[in-house]
Amino acid sequence: MAGAAALRRAARRAFRTLSNSSAPSRTIVLPERLLSSQASPEHRPRPSVSGSELGQYPPERIRNFSIIAHVDHGKSTLADRLLELTGTIQKGHGQPQYLDKLQVERERGITVKAQTATMFYKHAVETSESHVADTPSYLLNLIDTPGHVDFSYEVSRSLAACQGALLVVDAAQGVQAQTIANFYLAFESNLSIIPVINKIDQPTADPDNVKAQLKRLFDIDPSEALLTSAKTGQGLSQVLPAVIERIPCPPGSCDSPVRMLLLDSYYDEYKGVICHVAIVDGAMRKGDKISSAATGRTYEVFDVGIMHPELTPTGVLYTGQVGYVITGMRSTKEARIGDTLHQAKSVVEALPGFKPVRHMVFSGVYPADGSDFEALSHAIEKLTCNDASVSVSKETSTALGMGFRCGFLGLLHMDVFHQRLEQEYGAQVISTIPTVPYIFEYGDDSKVQIENPAALSLNTGKRITACWEPTVIATIIIPSEHRALLKYRLPLREIIVDFYNELKSITSGYATFDYEDSEYQKSDLVKMDILLNGQPVDAMATIIHNQKAQKVGRELVDKLKKFIERQMFEITIQAAIGSKVIARETLSAMRKNVLAKCYGGDITRKKKLLEKQKEGKKRMKRVGSVDIPQEAFHELLKVSSSK
Ligand SMILES: Nc1nc2c(ncn2[C@@H]2O[C@H](COP(=O)(O)OP(=O)(O)OP(=O)(O)O)[C@@H](O)[C@H]2O)c(=O)[nH]1
8 A cells, every 4th residue: 555655756747747738838928118119199198197186186086986797798808908099008009918917818819807097188168158178087997807707706896996897798799698797896886887898890780689688777867978990990989988977086085184995906026015995085105104904003104106007106096086005004904805905003994894705615736846835835824915805724634745725716717726826836736636625514403614525524423414505696698699698506616617618509609607605505426535545535535425436436537447557566546435435446456577688798778677667666656556647636627526
């Protein structure tokens, strides 16, 4: 039987080899510098903005708005056009979706992180008496948000800094699942919603049909819809006037002590923790002392400014403005998202903050090489500064050593987190089978939430009396000629793998899907262990429905047999529930006498062959008795969740 350490080393190396060989090559795209001597004056970005300039924008001349939509309906492209229109970035800056700054966003073509940009815009107003055009200047804060359901937490946080939202809908696809979800997020936050029917340049665009959908589903007056093409620029000139005329200015008292909402934070290697804030009352200046309502700690304001669209120091931020502040915070544990920062020593009422995040999917994250644990720990700490919606706690696996149990908002979020760990911090990781949080109740009425199946001990002497699993309310839109909108309650476990892909494939890519978390439901669940040569591989334990266990167990061992390489000795692969083995496969040994064909006494040739055999032994030692490629975990999950 292989020792735990050997098993651990084996698993790590096998994962690393596989992940290296299967990793697609990636191109690093770095944001271009904006300033260009070629830019025409109206398109040249402002190199700096002074505090006195900012002081010319009282709340009445400020509008804070988000762009929300279903995935790919054109939010980031529309944001580009608005940034160009206001001269915030140079026209044809050569980098589409400018606000999608992360490498992972550029590679996947999706927004995962909400981004704010401050724009200055002169608004022409016709006065009723003289018809003379007046052009007061406005300060507009635009927040581009992600469309994918996993990142709706980013959307709801962004909306807290806004009084209005542009609800972008693709003119050909019409209202989709996330259009509905995002509409309700904005509606429940009491925001003024401006419908923007985008992509009207497409041959299949049908804006009238989309207007009818907006009326039917959200009671939006068709005359309120703006028709645009973020691609050709058609209709874009109406967007910012509508923002100014239809979205209210931010509330707040200019004369009160400063009070602001901490919207987001991230870690910069050179500057430390950078907090994005929305100033609700008063003003914040460089050198001021501010306190956190959550921790009570006081900090000095080292730098303050706006995102224009890069960090632009202004020395001050006034009521209603959105910008950044750099203090002496050392980690984002100090910068709690949703916290109220306020003038030190003043007593202020804390702002409502945000709903706590609910983690839908948990998975173990381990260093591919055990000696990299400290480096991985550092990388995770820095990345969670940038993505505070991930929960992290240390855990130890017999198979994989020391690592972390991380909670994510969904599978895409998990994937993106792993990719960012690799790309931004050079960490090579092994992730275990994602699982959902189950609740188990014991005979003594105690309950335990299980985020790692291996942690469910059946030998506590306590009898499990009930189990619950999380469910979601899924919304599926099938744009067939009858345009069906389906709503189902589904176990969360059933949708975390492949559900979306399968839905897309059976509807030829037309169906869209969104879900919101719902309550826990009672379920008949069991823990299934996978044993290799009699030793349970904790990282492969799963919790599944009892009635599926037999079938899934058989398929799991079958799959593993295909993944595990033959060794110099026999390997048994078993699936077991408690002490009962429900499926078993045997991988026969591979035998070879390397010197069998070596006649005569050529010692160098013999040596070579023996060296080669040593290599083989090394691999055997390395493997212990098990070779588990990373993909095996995902394949195993597919088996266990799709039956
Ligand atoms: N034809 C046409 N294509 C557009 C228009 N606006 C955006 N697109 C294209 O639609 C695709 C998606 O655009 P994005 O701006 O990335 O969409 P998004 O809503 O920000 O996407 P997520 O951030 O992933 O939710 C890109 O290929 C754009 O070039 C438009 O008005 N007309």
